[in-house]
Amino acid sequence: MRGRQQGFSLVEALVALVILSLGVISVAAMQLKAMQSAHSGYQQSLVSVAALDAQERIWAAVQQVERCQDIPLGAIESEWRDAWFSGAERPLIPSGNAAKSVMTRSGCQFSVSVHLDTPHEESGISIDYPFLLPL
Numbered sequence: 181m182r183g184r185q186q187g188f189s190l191v192e193a194l195v196a197l198v199i200l201s202l203g204v205i206s207v208a209a210m211q212l213k214a215m216q217s218a219h220s221g222y223q224q225s226l227v228s229v230a231a232l233d234a235q236e237r238i239w240a241a242v243q244q245v246e247r248c249q250d251i252p253l254g255a256i257e258s259e260w261r262d263a264w265f266s267g268a269e270r271p272l273i274p275s276g277n278a279a280k281s282v283m284t285r286s287g288c289q290f291s292v293s294v295h296l297d298t299p300h301e302e303s304g305i306s307i308d309y310p311f312l313l314p315l
Contacts, residue, residue, distance in 0.1 A: 223296055226273060234260050288312055
């Protein structure tokens with residue numbers, strides 16, 4: 181008569197190892213997704229700050245003019261692009277990613293549009309930031 185077998189068999193140990201491996205792979209995948217989401221949030225914040233900086237540059241020009249049409253939008257946009265996209269030694273937003281960033285004016289209604297191509301989102305990150313000057 182044989183005694184009862186005690187402990188784990190090799191098959192049971194392998195099944196436990198497979199289940200543990202799937203759990204570890206799932207945690208790693210969740211970590212990767214969390215890192216991608218954090219990077220996307222950083223890029224969205226960066227695009228918003230760039231648009232706000234453009235607005236502040238236009239507001240600063242208001243002190244030197246009497247009408248909205250007199251604001252030198254081309255010069256302001258050039259300085260803004262140099263600071264954010266290309267001219268700085270280390271631009272905050274690489275110019276290849278933000279080629280569609282523009283400032284427009286219709287009377288005293290201004291709009292700053294910034295588009296950032298991202299590898300994790302098909303349409304990229306875009307912001308259209310309109311504001312009105314009280315002139």
